[in-house]
Amino acid sequence: MTFVQLIDCRTSRFDEMNRLMDMWVEQTKGKRTATHALVGKDRSDASHFVEIVEFPSYEEAMRNSNLPETDEIFQGMVALCDEMPTFTDLEVVRDEQLNCATAREWFEQAGTIEIDRMFDRVTEDYVEHDPSAEETGLRAAREEFAGWRQAFDFSFRVDDQIAQEDRVCTRWTWTARHKGDYLGIPATGENVTMTGMTWQRFRDGMICEGWWQYDRVGLMEQLGVLGE
Structure with missing residues (x-):
């Protein structure tokens, strides 16, 4: 303890x-x-x-x-x-890092919660840093997330978390079934996995910025687009 x-x-x-x-x-x-x-x-x-x-x-x-x-x-x-x-x-009989708890809940509910409710915890001036996305605002983040939900049935497993000042880093494993079009790739029905990390910055308990890194190449390999 x-x-x-x-x-x-x-x-x-x-x-x-x-x-x-x-x-x-x-x-x-x-x-x-x-x-x-x-x-x-x-x-x-x-x-x-x-x-x-x-x-x-x-x-x-x-x-x-x-x-x-x-x-x-x-x-x-x-x-x-x-x-x-x-x-x-x-x-220590209770140790609760509130931003970590919000980040964990965000990931654990990402595959099932309604998209509007998903972004209830995100500020209006949210900025997204995703290497695969051209735009960075809240509207673009919603559309990007909706695209993932349309293409895959998925869930996140939170593997690790650390917090520093107003930021939380979550290391995660994403498990999914490819059910719809993804970047022009029709549904394959394949079960796929992907690992990644996300830094999220918080303000007043809300997520106001996010940085994403994930193994997109590995995902494309599993979908049969790239050679092993």
Whole structure:
């Protein structure tokens, strides 16, 4: 289970503390077990800082704490603080990345939901980056999606997801049956698969931009258009 440690401290020497943290990051390469660190400053008290450090588990956090580099940096941190920092150990009991959840639902429903409802989660100024599409706006994205639905009965399997700031990357596997015309290729009835990745940018919980990469050549091979 993911484990989080909150370090609450007060200091008027944050720049020095920041350099100390940079030193720890450099010295613990290949050793540290921390996966994410975030520092926040209190808007109402410029000397009050909270650092949030994430680990895969409590056991990994203890391994990290036992590194000699960690102890050395901790002693330096105490010296820079106005008072002794406090530590709060938290087992994560709920971790919900809302944009990831929206992206996952978008893909999982893509083959069955009504097209209008599919684009309820997309902004009016949506921009699409698809190597096979000439236009980039919402209307073009709707038409492109409708074309795929007319040509194939399909579903997406979400294989992996990562999130960074306002963007979510989804790695997916697409499984389909070719039931209608696709780029001038009449229905073959073939069962086909394709892998790809999509980056989606979010604004106010809505998808406002998308970048698509997928194995179109492999799909054409399965449809018998290109030689194996």
